[in-house]
Amino acid sequence: MAFPLDLRRCQILGLSGTAFLALGGETAGALPVRELLAPSSVHAALGLVGVYFGVVLLIVAWLLLGRLVRSADPPTPRALLLVLAVWATPLLIAPPLFSRDVYSYLAQGAMVDAHIDVYAYGPAHLGGPLADEVAPLWRHTGAPYGPVFLGVASALSALTRGELPAGLLGMRLIALLGVALMAAALPRLARHSGADPAAALWLGALNPLVLLHLVAGAHNDAIMLGLLGAGLVAALGRWPVLGAVLVTLAALVKAPAALGLAAVVLLQMRSGRHPAKAVLGTATASAATTVAATAVAGTGYGWIGALDTPVSPQNWALTSLLGRATESLLTRVGSDLAPLAVPVWHVFGLVLTAVLVLLIGWRWRPRPVYALGLSLAAVAAFGPAIRPWYALWGLFLIAAAAPSTSVRHRVAAVTGVLALAVLPSGGSADAGQLVLAVSGGVLAVVVLWQAHLAAQAPALERTA
Secondary structure, eight states, X not given: OOOOOOXXXXXXXXXXXXXXXXXXXXXXXXXXXXXXXXXXXXXXXXXXXXXXXXXXXXXXXXXXXXXXXXXXXXXXXXXXXXXXXXHHGGGGGSOOOSOSHHHHHHHHHHHHHTTOOTTTSOGGGTOHHHHHHSOGGGXXXXXXXXXXXXXXXXXXXXXXXXXXXXXXXXXXXHHHHHHHHHHHHHHHHHHHHTOOHHHHHHHHTSXXXXXXXXXXXXXXXXXXXXXXXXXXXXXXXXXXXXXXXXXXXXXXXXGGGGGHHHHHHHHHHHTTOOHHHHHHHHHHHHHHHHHHHHHHHTOTTHHHHXXXXXXXXTOOOHHHHHHHHXXXXXXXXXXXXXXXXXXXXXXXXXXXXXXXHHHHHHHTTTXXXXXXXXXXXXXXXXXXXXXXXXXXXXXXXXXXXXXXXXXXXXXXXXXXXXXXXXXXXXXXXXXXXXXXXXXXXXXXXXXHHHHHHHHHHHHHHHHO
């Protein structure tokens, strides 16, 4: 669709998309249990169509904006930040979308505030309305998050006194702070890596996955990535200790960010610091930060054992899919090894990830930011669990340091697919819901095509 390229048109089209997302989410989103509608109800069906109508509008607006960024007269980073703010605005008041994880965050924060061991017990131990909001699969599972995030969640619980609407808004504002840190870090990381800051913002901050899952879904990955980006920016300057502290704080939200400490060391070595001093300084700062953060949060060190929190049985990570396929095959032939199939594939995935991280670090050591992005992408791709927003772990830094336009094109293609991969309720889809979702997307394409034809009609009349 060769729409006229104009920043205001992109802004309005994307705003229309997020507005439809917010409206559709009112009946089809990850609503509190007392407000949930039966998927077969008319309102829920219309909401689902509306959400996917909005998702397609947002994706098209983002792709058109990407063409504008690559044009001879691209928008400035400041103009792109304004577009991000405009697109995100309707999502501030939308219900949670595409996941119920935010309810788990609130319940876990309330548990820490009540001095319940959040790593030994699941939200069911808390009881009450917040526990009821948590997806059944996770009600008896300990928290897989680090003390920094749980400390923030606990403070929010104390501030909101467990009130659900205030808690949901608070979690979304915290996620927005993380997105703001990401957007602030991207241009600086791009300049250091010899990349275009505007292109980095387009791919890494205005990305539909950021809006759908970090803003609308209020995922704590936003805080992890924001702190990680801020830490790398600090390490690029004259504050390597601050960089190590911030990256460690990111890892104490979610563990994969710990790979950023290697990038902090490499950045120091590139600036002329002796390798031994770089490693020792980074390790000391990281250890001190870990001890201090854990003490302040009051959660203890149970987060270390929580790193092996079980994944959902139907998770569609590559190693989980291969494990289930192998288990089914072994079951059919009557082998006693069938129960070992999934764990063995998970171990294989972890070993493969470790090998890939080492190879990436060696191949791209002159470009530590890009190497870290590729490494985090490998962790997400071959780990035992995957969700669409996990792609942002690597995408964020690949956006900042991609060595070529073709890399960005491939990443953008993956983004478009993953943006359509989850229902707004966060649950699994049945055939009827898939039909409704596809209908919403097709309707958006038809409307956009008709708008394109209407815009082209005056020009065609003038040339006739």
